[in-house]
Amino acid sequence: MVKRRSAGGAVGGVPEHAAGSGATTLKRAALQDADEPTTLRAAWAQTVELSPPGTRRWLLLVVVLSIVGGFAETGFLFLLASISLALAGQADTDAITLGIGVSTNLTVGASLWIAAALLTVRIGSQVFTSLITSKLSADTFANLRTRTMRSFLRAEWSLQSTEQNGHLQDLMSSHISRVVLSLSAVTFALSAGFNLGAMLLGAFLVDPIPALSVMVAAAALFLLFRPLSKRARAMGRRQRTDNLDLWELVTQMIVLARDIRTSSAEDEVLELSGARIDRASDSYRKANLLSLILSPLFQGAALGLALVGLTVVHLAGAENLAELGAIVLILLRSMSNAQTLQSQHQNFHGCTPFVSQLRKRLHEYEAAEADRSGEPLDHIGTLGVTELSFAYTPGQPILHRLDFTIEHGEAIGIVGPSGGGKSTLIQLLLRLRHPTEGTVTADGRPVAEISLDSWYRRIAFVAQDANLYAGTVAENIAFFRDIPRERIEEAARLANLHDTVASWPEGYDTHVGERGGAVSGGQRQRICIARALASDPAVLILDEPTSALDVESEAVIQETLEGLRGTRTLVIVAHRLSTLSLCDRIMVIEDGRIAAFEPAADLARREGFYQRALERSRSAAS
Ligand code: ADP
Ligand code: MG
Numbered sequence: 001m002v003k004r005r006s007a008g009g010a011v012g013g014v015p016e017h018a019a020g021s022g023a024t025t026l027k028r029a030a031l032q033d034a035d036e037p038t039t040l041r042a043a044w045a046q047t048v049e050l051s052p053p054g055t056r057r058w059l060l061l062v063v064v065l066s067i068v069g070g071f072a073e074t075g076f077l078f079l080l081a082s083i084s085l086a087l088a089g090q091a092d093t094d095a096i097t098l099g100i101g102v103s104t105n106l107t108v109g110a111s112l113w114i115a116a117a118l119l120t121v122r123i124g125s126q127v128f129t130s131l132i133t134s135k136l137s138a139d140t141f142a143n144l145r146t147r148t149m150r151s152f153l154r155a156e157w158s159l160q161s162t163e164q165n166g167h168l169q170d171l172m173s174s175h176i177s178r179v180v181l182s183l184s185a186v187t188f189a190l191s192a193g194f195n196l197g198a199m200l201l202g203a204f205l206v207d208p209i210p211a212l213s214v215m216v217a218a219a220a221l222f223l224l225f226r227p228l229s230k231r232a233r234a235m236g237r238r239q240r241t242d243n244l245d246l247w248e249l250v251t252q253m254i255v256l257a258r259d260i261r262t263s264s265a266e267d268e269v270l271e272l273s274g275a276r277i278d279r280a281s282d283s284y285r286k287a288n289l290l291s292l293i294l295s296p297l298f299q300g301a302a303l304g305l306a307l308v309g310l311t312v313v314h315l316a317g318a319e320n321l322a323e324l325g326a327i328v329l330i331l332l333r334s335m336s337n338a339q340t341l342q343s344q345h346q347n348f349h350g351c352t353p354f355v356s357q358l359r360k361r362l363h364e365y366e367a368a369e370a371d372r373s374g375e376p377l378d379h380i381g382t383l384g385v386t387e388l389s390f391a392y393t394p395g396q397p398i399l400h401r402l403d404f405t406i407e408h409g410e411a412i413g414i415v416g417p418s419g420g421g422k423s424t425l426i427q428l429l430l431r432l433r434h435p436t437e438g439t440v441t442a443d444g445r446p447v448a449e450i451s452l453d454s455w456y457r458r459i460a461f462v463a464q465d466a467n468l469y470a471g472t473v474a475e476n477i478a479f480f481r482d483i484p485r486e487r488i489e490e491a492a493r494l495a496n497l498h499d500t501v502a503s504w505p506e507g508y509d510t511h512v513g514e515r516g517g518a519v520s521g522g523q524r525q526r527i528c529i530a531r532a533l534a535s536d537p538a539v540l541i542l543d544e545p546t547s548a549l550d551v552e553s554e555a556v557i558q559e560t561l562e563g564l565r566g567t568r569t570l571v572i573v574a575h576r577l578s579t580l581s582l583c584d585r586i587m588v589i590e591d592g593r594i595a596a597f598e599p600a601a602d603l604a605r606r607e608g609f610y611q612r613a614l615e616r617s618r619s620a621a622s
């Protein structure tokens with residue numbers, strides 16, 4: 001059943017549907033360096049760490065319930081055997097004989113009542129265990145989802161920006177599901193294990209010799225199965241790696257489909273994917289076979305144990321038929337517990353790599369939490385940097401000792417060859433990244449002293465890729481913030497968007513469609529500008545806002561920016577010179593250095609990047 005479909009490497013039958021999209025975007029590297037625990041104890045510690053607070057206490061309760069339930073069940077089975085015997089052979093006397101060498105005068109009627117009470121205790125303990133399991137599962141889901149979302153959103157941009165597309169979904173669905181499965185496996189295993197222990201102890205009290213010999217045989221069985229279980233786990237790991245190879249290829253298909261067609265590489269890709277599919281299916285077959293075979297083998301071996309018990313009783317000579325019947329019943333029941341123990345052990349192991357990965361990623365997010373402390377800021381006048389250097393990789397600076405000041409209300413254009421460091425500088429001004437050396441200042445005050453929240457209330461950003469989310473135009477301008485409709489419309493007017501939106505039948509309630517598919521590129525960009533203006537920022541920073549747009553849309557955006565000029569500080573990275581005509585000063589950044597920072601008219605007279613660019617655009621025009 002579910003075992004058949006488990007493809008995520010869970011030999012022990014972790015249901016694939018619970019694993020969500022599976023390991024689609026997991027990278028092999030992530031799988032290898034996820035601090036995968038090598039011992040059961042370490043794996044267990046990782047699961048507990050990700051479980052809700054108080055989990056240990058609940059598990060302790062499960063243990064107590066299982067012991068009570070186990071004894072109750074033993075007593076029940078024992079009475080059952082005695083009653084059957086009384087009904088079959090001694091129906092005339094109405095009194096039954098108990099084992100352990102004790103004879104009582106319990107009537108069949110009284111025994112039935114006691115049996116019913118014991119059964120109730122047993123059922124009660126099972127129901128309560130189920131309640132605990134479902135509570136723990138639901139709490140784990142909620143806790144981990146909240147923790148994952150929170151730690152991701154609170155992490156530094158430098159970490160957020162490295163996150164692969166789809167990985168967060170994977171963490172939120174498949175990885176968290178595995179933690180839940182792993183915790184359930186622990187609960188079930190504890191329950192089955194202590195139940196088994198209590199029953200065996202019960203059997204031991206009834207008649208030590210057969211019970212003891214069965215316990216010894218069970219231990220031998222466990223040792224016998226160990227190598228097989230190990231092998232199953234190794235197969236599971238291989239299956240996972242093979243699947244990852246396949247998923248890596250598959251995830252790229254959507255992006256590459258057009259290029260594969262136009263390069264006429266379909267056959268080659270099919271061949272490559274075919275080879276990977278075959279490899280994955282081969283390891284799946286082996287792992288699955290082992291997993292499927294393990295259960296019946298174990299069941300058979302466990303039934304064999306019952307035979308062992310009977311043989312011992314036979315050889316030792318049965319003293320009491322009721323005892324014998326009870327022991328056989330108890331042993332049969334113990335076997336189902338032992339099997340649960342075995343399969344939950346497998347389940348648990350199937351989950352551990354995912355648990356480790358989630359734990360590792362959460363630790364990374366949490367270690368990279370952005371510092372939100374600092375003082376409030378109610379006004380930005382000048383904006384500047386002093387001795388600012390930055391390196392993505394230590395020792396390889398991208399920006400070299402920059403120094404400049406931008407006056408309040410100035411419009412600044414930033415130009416320069418691609419890769420020169422313009423976007424990096426913007427990210428530093430936005431405090432998305434932090435200087436390796438030097439400082440960013442507002443009114444001469446280091447921005448590190450200012451709280452991020454108040455910083456982003458005064459400074460806003462528009463990127464080249466205008467990201468909209470599935471919602472209405474108004475929602476996209478408000479962007480999760482509590483902004484009244486008048487402010488939204490006011491921002492849309494400033495962004496030259498209002499007339500367009502007002503002409504749509506549903507106006508601001510028009511749905512922009514998934515990822516903004518329903519509106520044009522220029523409209524999308526203007527929605528993003530309106531979003532930035534909705535908080536009425538003192539500084540507006542734009543990184544190549546028009547480079548993805550056609551000439552006409554660009555003209556509208558330029559008009560918008562001209563309208564904003566003088567009302568707030570504008571910092572515009574642009575690759576088209578036309579965008580820069582509205583700027584008071586232009587900064588040329590080449591190789592991470594400021595090559596020039598002066599009015600356009602002065603720059604045009606000087607040999608350099610700007611003059612060359614001007615000449616190029618003139619000769620293109622003529
Ligand atoms: P520009 O915006 O002027 O085109 P960038 O600031 O984007 O330039 O890039 C400057 C340099 O920094 C380039 O050499 C680029 O390869 C490098 N770079 C940009 N982003 C990263 C990053 N996230 N990690 C490492 N290097 C980066
Ligand atoms: Mg750039």
